[in-house]
Amino acid sequence: MPETEPLRIIHCFRSPVGGIFRHVRDLAEQHSNAGHKVGIVCDSTTGGDHEDRLFDQIRPYLSLGLTRIPIRRSVGSGDARALWRSYKEIKSLQPDVLHGHGAKGGALARIIGSVLRVKKYRVARVYSPHGGSLHYDQASLAGRAIFSMERLLEQLTDAIVFVCDFERRTYETKVGVPRCSARMIYNGISDADIGAIPTRSDGVHFLYVGMLRDLKGPDVFIDAFARTERLVKHPLSALVVGDGPDRDKYDAMMMQRGLGRRIGLLPAMPVQDAFSMSNIVVVPSRAESMPYIVLEALGAAKSVIATRVGGIPEMLGADSEALVNPDDPDDLARVMAKAVTTPGWHDSTMPSMADFKARFSASVMADGILALYRERLTAIRSA
Template identity: 55%
Template sequence: MPQQLRILHCFRSPVGGIFRHVRDLTDAQVAAGHQVGIVCDSTTGGDHEARLFESIRPKLALGIRRTPMQRHIGLGDVTAGWRTYKIIKELQPDVLHGHGAKGGVYARVFGSLLRVSRSRVARLYSPHGGSLHYDSDTAVGRAFFGLERGMDRFMTDQLLFVSDYEQRTFEQKVGKPRAPSTLVYNGLRDQEFEPVRPSPDAADFLYIGMMRDLKGPDIFIDALALAEKTLQRPLTAEMVGDGDDVAKYKQQAEKLGFAGRIRFHPAMPARQAFALAKVIVVPSRAEAMPYIVLEALAAGMPMIATAVGGIPEIFGHGSRALIAVSPRDLADRMAEAKQDLQGFREAMPSAETLRARFGADVMAREIEAAYHAALQDKTLAH
């Protein structure tokens, strides 16, 4: 029987793709007989995330431990870091898997402190974009990439990338990894390939994601206005997601005359949101390998997405679905989709193609292999 591991996932914000990724991993790892736990921020996430936590809590032998973690580096990290370190030390994991920038720092720094005290713990890091979104020409970017280089050299046993784009970006901005690295695509569960049918009163377009500029809700609203001018008829849209900037986007929509034609909703299950509209739009300015794209395609939904990060790896370069990060480009593609919805639907990747490359079972198996490879490193203390 394979060795049972104590696996602890550490990340900051329990929303969006990182949280989805961790939930998928915990499900697979628990099913494989491992003891699993989560450490994350207690100040982010709403009712939707609270329900998700409650659904997985009974499965997690190491529990769910939430403590305040600030988004940006600052003096608050001293207190937050100390609280997090005490939690991790108490749980004594064999594998400490950090996700995102803050989770990656905490997992590797605190895993290294445990190693100093002769604990046998493997330190793994999945960037999920994170600090790699910064510009290497800025002081902040240079500082983050310097920190990444130091931790890669001295505090990392395995790097796990979710897209070829992310791996190439790491090499360009940080340098060729010293630690062993593996490309493991995000995975979909079998039930996610059941088609979703739009409701009878479905809107024309759907934005679903975090309400922050990085994800492009402002681009979506501006493009909708431009598409209306092209088509010479009104369009409707649904916007689903939480974030501090919701009020700003509502104000933008009202200013452009969309009162009543763009409806805003709090975060909800993705497949429930898909039924609200006929076409999904992902207007992100930056991504690593977004789950929402994979989920929507598996559900049989036609999509428009910006050609950023790992998104072209899903569709294939030159796909009709891909656009530049531009309200004008998005508006033109919206008008095209509105005029030829069936043709647009037929241009999406097939379910068979998605299953072959993006399976949850494949993802979990490859990540577990990375855990065991890290634990077999002779530099691990015993």
């Protein structure tokens, strides 16, 4: 197909929070600026004021509109209604590309795209897992059912986009080598998010920013902070920024350990504001795919200490001294102590900004995905 032909692109996903929402916002802005028509279909029951503000920011890039309907996380009777309402809306927009993100969004996009194909619409059906269902245990009943469904849906898929090599390898292990076209294209952040953010004069030694739930490891961070103080033999300071279901538990944990005055707890805020509070960002997750918080922190020229999970080693380097074992507060404290006591630790450990931009910019990501859209559409139209 002609390289200059503008495309009509619809992104389908369930929850407008977290990394998937960030990924779609970046793609929408990049592709809209390149002259393409973009729209979003997602859940109407999740998200709050913060997400509403984010939607307001990207509305100028959504020439095909924003459609929000109830889409439940679990499989249920409401799925049929969501599917029908999504189908009617998407059909009226006559998309060239349906890109589903996450398990629910991927199922909606591929099923609707396949129905449109039966009706002679030449639409490309693209799927990005974004971790999600791939975190399930292969040995569990739920995991076996989900991976079987993933395999079945490949028959309705023109291409799968993996956001990191870890995600690709996990998919191949748990689901199988894709029987459709597949591509690994790293997540990226925009040029506006790449640039050093100075730390305030009243900044703290360490910062955790993210969802307050055990999967993300705030409890490991709190435990490691106390151990770091014992290693360096003097008091330190830290800040936990975020919201989530386990917030009260972590607050109580800090109080019980006498850390209430040295670890602050603040609600979610724009990540740039959070980054101004520390030079060192700690990401103690027990499981991840390709977390944006690491990309954003590196883009802001912060030192990052993170667990060796998911695609994080692909960002920091497989042999980076900044990587620690998951769920291991002793190992995390060891590196935290080294980061605050070793002169030049940042420069000797963090990737160079030039290398970072070459691999993890939003423009590189958007160009790669757009090339895949055109490749698949060319194949469909010539079949």
